[in-house]
Amino acid sequence: MDSKNVIAAISLSAAVIILYSLFFAPSPKEIKKVQEEKNQSEKITEAPSLEIEEKVLEISRDEAKSKNQRIEFENISIKGSISLKGAAIDDLIFKKYTETLNGSDQVVLLNPRNLNSGYYVETGWATSSDNIDVPNSKTVWEVVGTNKLTPNSPIKLRWKNNQGIIFEKKISIDNEYLFSVDQLIKNTTEKKYNFYPYGQIVRNKAPKVTNFYILHEGLLGVFDDQLIEQDYDDIEEKKYSITAEKGWLGITDKYWITSLVPEKSKEFKADFEFKNKFKANFIETKPTEVGANEIKSNNIKIIIAAKEVSVIDGYAESLKIDKFDLAIDWGWFYFIVKPLFFAIDYFFKISGNFGIAIVLITFCIRLAFFPLANYSFRSMAKMKVLQPEMTRLKDLHKEDKVKLQQEMMALYKKEKINPLSGCLPILIQIPFFFAIYKMLFVTIEMRHQPFFGWIQDLSERDPTSIFNLFGIIPWDPPSFLLIGAWPCLMGVSMYLQQKLNPTPPDPIQAKIFMFFPLFLTVILAPFPSGLVIYWTVNNVLTMAQQYVIMKRTAVKTVQ
Numbered sequence: 001m002d003s004k005n006v007i008a009a010i011s012l013s014a015a016v017i018i019l020y021s022l023f024f025a026p027s028p029k030e031i032k033k034v035q036e037e038k039n040q041s042e043k044i045t046e047a048p049s050l051e052i053e054e055k056v057l058e059i060s061r062d063e064a065k066s067k068n069q070r071i072e073f074e075n076i077s078i079k080g081s082i083s084l085k086g087a088a089i090d091d092l093i094f095k096k097y098t099e100t101l102n103g104s105d106q107v108v109l110l111n112p113r114n115l116n117s118g119y120y121v122e123t124g125w126a127t128s129s130d131n132i133d134v135p136n137s138k139t140v141w142e143v144v145g146t147n148k149l150t151p152n153s154p155i156k157l158r159w160k161n162n163q164g165i166i167f168e169k170k171i172s173i174d175n176e177y178l179f180s181v182d183q184l185i186k187n188t189t190e191k192k193y194n195f196y197p198y199g200q201i202v203r204n205k206a207p208k209v210t211n212f213y214i215l216h217e218g219l220l221g222v223f224d225d226q227l228i229e230q231d232y233d234d235i236e237e238k239k240y241s242i243t244a245e246k247g248w249l250g251i252t253d254k255y256w257i258t259s260l261v262p263e264k265s266k267e268f269k270a271d272f273e274f275k276n277k278f279k280a281n282f283i284e285t286k287p288t289e290v291g292a293n294e295i296k297s298n299n300i301k302i303i304i305a306a307k308e309v310s311v312i313d314g315y316a317e318s319l320k321i322d323k324f325d326l327a328i329d330w331g332w333f334y335f336i337v338k339p340l341f342f343a344i345d346y347f348f349k350i351s352g353n354f355g356i357a358i359v360l361i362t363f364c365i366r367l368a369f370f371p372l373a374n375y376s377f378r379s380m381a382k383m384k385v386l387q388p389e390m391t392r393l394k395d396l397h398k399e400d401k402v403k404l405q406q407e408m409m410a411l412y413k414k415e416k417i418n419p420l421s422g423c424l425p426i427l428i429q430i431p432f433f434f435a436i437y438k439m440l441f442v443t444i445e446m447r448h449q450p451f452f453g454w455i456q457d458l459s460e461r462d463p464t465s466i467f468n469l470f471g472i473i474p475w476d477p478p479s480f481l482l483i484g485a486w487p488c489l490m491g492v493s494m495y496l497q498q499k500l501n502p503t504p505p506d507p508i509q510a511k512i513f514m515f516f517p518l519f520l521t522v523i524l525a526p527f528p529s530g531l532v533i534y535w536t537v538n539n540v541l542t543m544a545q546q547y548v549i550m551k552r553t554a555v556k557t558v559q
Contacts, residue, residue, distance in 0.1 A: 056204065057114050064112040065091055069140075071157075073149035077176045078304070080110065082149070083120075086137040087157055087169055088113065089179065090120035094256070094306055101448050101457050109256050109304065113137070118204035118277075121258060123181050123300050125167065125195040126283060132193055133161035141169070151175050164189045165290075177305035178315065184297045185290050192291040197298040199260040200281030201251050206232035210254060214438055215329055219272040219280045221249030222323040230272050240272040248321055249280050250303075255444045257327045261301035261319065307444050309341060329442050336435040341443055348445075354458055355451030358436070358530050362537045365432055366545070433535065440528040451533065455486070458530035462486045483525040486532045491521030493539035500546050 057064065070081040070091070080092035092110035099105045111117045125134050135141070141157040149155045154172035161167070166186040173179050185195060209217040209232070218231040223244035230240050249270050250259030262268045262282055270282040290296045301319060305311055307328050316324035330337045340361070347357035390408065397404035440446050446459040454464055454471075462484025464470040467477045470485050494517035524532055 055114065056116050056118070059115070061108070061111060061115060064115050067114070068112075071143060071147055071149055071155055073173055075151050075173055075175045077306075082155075082171070083112065084141045084143065084157070086113075086122060086139060087124075087135070087141050088120045088122045088137070089302065089304070090118070092304055097255075097306060097444075097447075107256070107306075109253075109258070113202070113204070116204060118202070119258070121199070121201050121260070121302055121304070123169070123183060123197075123199045123302075125183065125185065125288075125298075126198055127193065127195050128287070129193060132163055132165065134195070135159050135167055144168075149173055165193070176311055177303055178319075179302040179304070181300045181302060182297055183300070184295060185288070186295050187290040187292060190292045192289060192294075194287035194289050195296075196284050196287055197263070197300065198281060198283040199262070199300045199302070200279055201249075201258050201260060203251055203278040206278065207253065214331060215254060215442060217253055218251070219249075219278065220252055220327075221247055221270060221272075221280070222326060223247040223249075223270060225322060227323065227326055228272075232274075232278065235272050235274045235278060239274075241269065243267065243269045243285060246322060248324060249282060250327070251278070251280050252307075252327060252329075254442070255307055255447060257303070257305055257307055259303045259305075259324075259327065261303065261321055263299050264320075307442075309345075309443060309445065331438050331442075333431060333435050333438065336431055337438045340432070340435050341439050341445075344439070345445065353451065354446060354449040355455065355530065355533060358458070358534050359537050361436075362534050362541065366538065366541045370545070433531075436534050437527065437531045440530045446528075446530060449530075451529070455529050455533075458533075459528050461526050462529045462532065479526075483522065484529070484532075486529055486536060487521050487525040490524065490532050490536040490539065491517045493536050493543065494520060497539050497543045497546070500543060 065081065065083075068083045068085040070083055072081045073079065077095060078092055079095055080089070082088065083090050090110055090112045092108075094107040094109065097107040099107055110119050110121070113120055122137065124136070127134050139159055141159050144156040144158050146153045146155055149171060151172075151174055154170055157169040157171070159167045164187075166184075166188065168184040168186070170182040170184070171179060172182075183197060187193065207217075216229045216231070218229065219235060219240075220227070220229045222228070223242050224247060228240070228242065234240070245267050246264065247270070248259055248261045249272075250257055252258075260280070260282060262284070267285045268282045269285050271279065273279050273281075284298075288296050288298065301321075303315055305315075305327075309328060312327050313325050315321060325338075343364070344354065344357045344361050347360040348354050351357055351360065390411070393404060393407045393411070397407060440459050447457070449458045450456045451458055455462065461482065463482065464484040465477045465482045466485075466488055467481045467483070468475045498513060498517060524535070
């Protein structure tokens with residue numbers, strides 16, 4: 001390239017830069033203003049850091065509650081209290097549920113913030129102005145009017161700052177698990193201010209979780225129809241943030257959920273984070289401008305619930321909360337698990353026993369797949385009748401594997417047998433087996449539900465053990481030796497069912513198949529007894545159907 005052209009190009013570029021900086025580029029003052037606005041915007045849309053650290057105390061729950069003035073609440077489902085310090089819902093007990101099967105201690109979910117097990121919900125306002133005081137976790141609110149929250153009597157809390165702005169909260173409760181918080185700001189000054197509504201759920205430490213892949217316990221939410229699930233470990237490693245136009249967020253346990261539903265049609269930013277404690281919170285991204293002598297309000301729904309299917313679905317429908325039914329972890333097989341629950345729940349309402357309901361749904365499943373199972377069992381019956389011929393071919397062509405395969409396929413074709421059809425009954429059972437397991441595992445309706453005899457909780461393992469002869473010997477075996485009566489019945493039924501099937505021609509394969517019922521008995525012993533009952537009844541029904549078909553097929557083949 002010519003050096004003159006290079007010099008000309010450099011000179012032209014320099015001229016463009018100089019002219020732009022002189023006539024078009026923003027001044028340093030404007031750049032500073034834009035940067036300040038950007039920083040302020042980032043500051044505002046961050047989830048509010050209104051949590052003032054409090055020392056965790058080694059005191060009882062009652063002592064922790066007594067340190068602050070409180071407003072009690074109660075309905076038919078829950079009871080507890082709201083701390084006037086911070087206006088936090090930090091004391092909640094489920095009246096209909098106990099910690100253990102025969103225990104009297106009701107399930108406690110929320111606890112005051114200064115306990116190691118602190119778990120509470122707060123709502124409020126954040127502001128962009130450093131000159132305006134807003135309520136925080138140390139603010140002591142004044143009660144206006146009634147001092148007990150019930151479905152028939154909402155409460156009103158008030159606090160006024162030194163700048164002439166009044167903050168009010170009107171809290172109401174329904175007969176189940178819903179708190180509705182109407183937040184008002186009354187600006188009695190001649191100035192206008194911007195405020196940002198927020199809500200947050202704080203949990204001081206992660207609870208003991210099941211750590212099982214089919215159940216999520218931790219932080220979750222639905223944002224613009226997208227389900228987000230974050231385990232406690234995930235949040236400890238990395239904060240999660242998202243901006244959405246609609247949705248909800250919360251912290252879920254196996255049977256309980258604490259959740260926040262922002263006001264509709266208002267964009268918000270949600271954060272899941274860990275800073276010495278776990279937080280699920282949101283803040284609206286666009287300010288609520290409160291002009292001189294003006295009143296503005298905001299509504300936040302708080303659902304702190306036992307995850308009863310009818311309740312969760314009811315709130316999703318009545319409050320129009322998108323995908324709130326996913327608060328119950330139905331999993332990948334949602335389309336099977338949830339309808340299956342409704343079917344079992346229907347049979348429960350008829351029979352009054354969830355165990356009987358499981359037996360009835362097993363009958364229905366077998367009936368639904370009756371034609372397909374018939375086809376499979378006919379093929380298996382023919383294979384068992386032809387087993388001597390198959391053994392003869394194996395002996396005849398034991399040195400020529402290719403010829404053996406050709407002769408076997410010719411035999412299958414002649415007798416119209418599909419050698420893979422025997423797998424169909426097992427393949428059919430797998431999704432329903434998993435669906436029933438999932439349903440028993442995640443639905444609170446199955447919790448502490450009895451069957452007959454020694455089965456007092458279908459969601460737990462069979463408590464008996466073959467190693468003490470099911471209670472005859474006065475000895476309590478360790479948990480790994482608790483192989484109960486129902487798992488043993490299931491193993492026996494599998495063994496008998498196996499006897500009806502053709503014996504695999506390979507001796508090693510045959511030994512593995514013989515060991516399989518014992519293996520599954522040990523593996524499934526810790527599983528919910530409701531699942532083992534389903535599997536056992538299903539085996540018995542399968543054997544009955546298979547036996548009849550094999551008898552008929554054998555007679556026809558002999559003739």
